[in-house]
Amino acid sequence: MMHDMAVTTPARERTRREIVRQAMDLFQAAGYNATSLQDIATAAGCSKATVLYHFSGKPAVLAAVLEPAAADVAALVKAAAELSRADAQELAIRSFIDLAVVHRGVVDVLQDILPVIEQMPEVAQLVADGMQLSDYLAGSDDPLEQDLAKFAINGLLGECRHAQERTDDDLRRLCDIALRRILRRA
Amino acid sequence: MMHDMAVTTPARERTRREIVRQAMDLFQAAGYNATSLQDIATAAGCSKATVLYHFSGKPAVLAAVLEPAAADVAALVKAAAELSRADAQELAIRSFIDLAVVHRGVVDVLQDILPVIEQMPEVAQLVADGMQLSDYLAGSDDPLEQDLAKFAINGLLGECRHAQERTDDDLRRLCDIALRRILRRA
DNA sequence: ATCATGACTGACCGATCGGCCAGTTTTCAA
DNA sequence: TTGAAAACTGGCCGATCGGTCAGTCATGAT
Numbered sequence: 420m421m422h423d424m425a426v427t428t429p430a431r432e433r434t435r436r437e438i439v440r441q442a443m444d445l446f447q448a449a450g451y452n453a454t455s456l457q458d459i460a461t462a463a464g465c466s467k468a469t470v471l472y473h474f475s476g477k478p479a480v481l482a483a484v485l486e487p488a489a490a491d492v493a494a495l496v497k498a499a500a501e502l503s504r505a506d507a508q509e510l511a512i513r514s515f516i517d518l519a520v521v522h523r524g525v526v527d528v529l530q531d532i533l534p535v536i537e538q539m540p541e542v543a544q545l546v547a548d549g550m551q552l553s554d555y556l557a558g559s560d561d562p563l564e565q566d567l568a569k570f571a572i573n574g575l576l577g578e579c580r581h582a583q584e585r586t587d588d589d590l591r592r593l594c595d596i597a598l599r600r601i602l603r604r605a
Numbered sequence: 606m607m608h609d610m611a612v613t614t615p616a617r618e619r620t621r622r623e624i625v626r627q628a629m630d631l632f633q634a635a636g637y638n639a640t641s642l643q644d645i646a647t648a649a650g651c652s653k654a655t656v657l658y659h660f661s662g663k664p665a666v667l668a669a670v671l672e673p674a675a676a677d678v679a680a681l682v683k684a685a686a687e688l689s690r691a692d693a694q695e696l697a698i699r700s701f702i703d704l705a706v707v708h709r710g711v712v713d714v715l716q717d718i719l720p721v722i723e724q725m726p727e728v729a730q731l732v733a734d735g736m737q738l739s740d741y742l743a744g745s746d747d748p749l750e751q752d753l754a755k756f757a758i759n760g761l762l763g764e765c766r767h768a769q770e771r772t773d774d775d776l777r778r779l780c781d782i783a784l785r786r787i788l789r790r791a
Numbered sequence: 792a793t794c795a796t797g798a799c800t801g802a803c804c805g806a807t808c809g810g811c812c813a814g815t816t817t818t819c820a821a
Numbered sequence: 822t823t824g825a826a827a828a829c830t831g832g833c834c835g836a837t838c839g840g841t842c843a844g845t846c847a848t849g850a851t
Contacts, residue, residue, distance in 0.1 A: 430818080430828065450720035452638050456809065466830050471810065473828095527720075533766075534636035534717055563779070570760040570783045577759025578752075580719075593749070597756045600787050616798065616848085642839065652800050657840065659798095 435473050435483075438463045443484045447524045450531035451481060481528070482541035488522035489545040496548045499555045508558030512604065515552060516575065516594045520587050523579035530580060556602070564602075571601040621659050621669075624649045629670045633710045636717035637667060667714070668727040674708040675731040682734045685741045694744030698790065701738060702761065702780045706773050709765035716766060742788070750788075757787040 441462035445454040456477060460467040474480045495514050499507040519526060529536070529545075536542060549572075557568035575594050582590055599605035627648035631640040642663060646653040660666045681700050685693040705712060715722070722728060735758075743754035761780050768776055785791035 434828080448720075453720065455807075457807090467809090468811085468830055468832095469828080472830090477809065530716075531720055534634075534639060534713075563782070566764075566779050567783055567786075570764050570779070573763025574756040574760030574787075577763060578756050593752050593756070596749070597753055597787055600753075600789065601760075601783055603786065620798080641837075643837090653839090654800055654802095654841085655798080658800090663839065 431473070434463070434465060434469065438465070438470055438473060438480065439483045442480050443524055443528070446481070446484060446528040446531070451528060452531055456480075478539065478541050481532075481539075484528060485525055485542060485545060488518065488525040489542075489548070491518050491522065492545060492548045492552065496551045496555075499552070504558060507555045508602075508604070511552055511555040511558075512595070512598055512602070515556060515572075516591055516598065519575050519579045519594065520590050523582055523590070526576050526579045527581065529576075556598075558602070558604075567601055571598050574601070617659075620649070620651060620655065624651070624656055624659060624666065625669045628666050629710055629714070632667070632670060632717070633713040637714060638717055642666075664725065664727050667718075667725075670714060671711055671728060671731060674704070674711040675728075675734070677704050677708065678731060678734045678738065682737045682741075685738070690744060693741045694788075694790070697738055697741040697744075698781070698784055698788070701742060701758075702777055702784065705761050705765045705780065706776050709768055709776070712762050712765045713767065715762075742784075744788070744790075753787055757784050760787070 438459060442454070442459045445458055445462060449458075456467045456470050459480065460470050463470070470480065474483065495510075495518065498514075499510050502510060529542070532539060532542065536546060553568050553572055554565070556571065557565040559565070574597060578594060578597070579590065596605075624645060628640070628645045631644055631648060635644075642653045642656050645666065646656050649656070656666065660669065681696075681704065684700075685696050688696060715728070718725060718728065722732060739754050739758055740751070742757065743751045745751070760783060764780060764783070765776065782791075
């Protein structure tokens with residue numbers, strides 16, 4: 420008697436997850452724009468119509484792909500907000516690297532969206548949180564340090580692109596050194 | 606009696622230049638993939654067929670847009686090849702920044718091509734020269750320094766994207782500081 | 792004035808895109 | 822067992838893409 424609507428229908432959730440999984444791989448390998456709904460459907464083993472049955476459109480698929488990373492970034496921003504400036508900076512350095520390494524796939528995806536990222540409401544929150552994180556990373560109101568923080572982020576994200584061959588630890592170590600050199604926090 | 610075919614027909618060269626000019630602006634603003642031949646033609650004040658009369662295809666337009674920057678990079682690589690390691694590094698730092706700042710428009714363009722840049726023979730030489738420059742920038746065979754040089758380049762190119770509002774000097778100063786911090790050559 | 796050549800264009804082509812819809816198959820509570 | 826809802830699909834749509842081609846128009850040497 421449908422007294423528990425909160426439990427997700429197994430079939431629905433299974434297909435949905437598979438679509439998101441395959442979409443992530445394709446977005447990462449070929450870019451968002453170069454990946455068609457048919458490509459995603461074929462990789463996921465269903466029809467294009469099924470993809471549009473589970474998602475309202477291609478941007479909705481993108482939002483689902485980005486969601487885990489966006490949630491982690493949002494949580495990090497929230498945590499940093501309750502710390503002192505210096506502590507927030509240290510947390511930002513360590514955690515930003517972790518997030519970029521762990522979610523390095525979404526960095527590739529975001530790469531392909533940059534020219535039109537302002538017009539995508541699906542990623543607006545992620546972008547805004549990234550800006551916040553940039554401020555925490557700078558650790559100062561000095562415009563130079565703020566610019567250097569953005570410089571560091573660009574280097575960090577660039578380094579995490581196409582970095583499947585590197586191990587997480589190697590990538591983390593490299594980014595840690597580079598970030599602390601730029602921010603002079605070594 | 607057509608004894609001087611080397612002189613370019615004024616009309617031909619004028620239209621060609623205008624197409625390249627407008628294509629550059631559009632590629633920079635919206636990205637290569639998001640810009641159609643019709644967009645370029647409309648901006649240049651001619652028909653799409655005219656664009657394809659002057660260029661063999663869309664990739665040829667891209668090559669023409671990238672050509673001045675590619676030539677400068679090639680010249681820099683050639684110059685650095687005849688210097689000592691330390692001098693080559695110093696030259697790379699200074700000149701790479703200059704090129705990235707002056708040609709910051711093409712940096713935006715290249716941004717949109719990255720996912721498929723390996724399959725574009727039109728930019729292969731530019732990419733190869735960029736790799737060479739990365740080696741000169743590292744100034745060492747140490748893998749860590751090599752990776753840090755790539756990190757620095759990513760930061761530098763990222764900083765030059767969407768930077769029309771900044772003055773050339775401001776941008777140059779910022780990049781110089783960041784590069785020397787990462788490479789520890791300050 | 793003529794006319795061959797270069798510059799240019801409108802119309803069209805096949806392919807592919809995101810998205811839609813009517814209808815079929817599967818699932819599962821009653 | 823059954824029937825309604827959920828899950829899924831083939832086929833189609835309009836739009837847009839890069840590219841082709843036959844043909845028009847402008848130019849300038851003769």
